Amino acid sequence: MARALFISAEYVKAFSGVSASVDNELIKPVIETAQFMYILPVLGGGLYDKLVNDVTAGTVTGNYQTLLNVLIAPVLVQWTLREGYADWQYRIMGAHIGTRQSDNSEPAVNVAQLQSIAEERAKKYTIRLIDYICRNADQFPEYGTEGAISGMIVPTTQAQYMTGGIEIGTRNKQRELKRWQYDKKR
Numbered sequence: 001m002a003r004a005l006f007i008s009a010e011y012v013k014a015f016s017g018v019s020a021s022v023d024n025e026l027i028k029p030v031i032e033t034a035q036f037m038y039i040l041p042v043l044g045g046g047l048y049d050k051l052v053n054d055v056t057a058g059t060v061t062g063n064y065q066t067l068l069n070v071l072i073a074p075v076l077v078q079w080t081l082r083e084g085y086a087d088w089q090y091r092i093m094g095a096h097i098g099t100r101q102s103d104n105s106e107p108a109v110n111v112a113q114l115q116s117i118a119e120e121r122a123k124k125y126t127i128r129l130i131d132y133i134c135r136n137a138d139q140f141p142e143y144g145t146e147g148a149i150s151g152m153i154v155p156t157t158q159a160q161y162m163t164g165g166i167e168i169g170t171r172n173k174q175r176e177l178k179r180w181q182y183d184k185k186r
Helices: 009-014 024-057 062-089 111-135 158-162 170-185
Strands: 090-093 096-099
Touching: 009 024, 009 062, 024 062, 024 111, 062 111
Parallel strands: none
Antiparallel strands: 090 096
């Protein structure tokens, strides 16, 4: 079953240092992992499912297209790089794990440093994404609602994101969000 990816492997290659010779089939699972691990918590279940359904149907338009192309795509490229550097260097081959090498290149000595650089970029883009969604929540009625596929995943606030999820009064904020959702449905 094909899964709806918010960006393509070609997009990752075009907007990063990933070589055109890297097989798309190595990049796609990393995009999916990054999308599920880092984008879903920011968007929440309802908005994430809306985008997945629109991408699958090919009907992404208006504010959702802006959200996807201008804000989510750069974030997802950086998180894909963060997760991909190790995946693309190391391969499980039979009974052992080995490194991939080509005739024309030397393997990177410090993959952790590359991951750290991508992570810092991704965090900055993610804060921008969270800020945009919070400021324009009225344009995205699914924001903060329960998703049919993803369930009730409450969107991450900027304060939670910046402090690693630790925020005094988090339960109150979740109650406020649920109250807001309830009032919105009336």
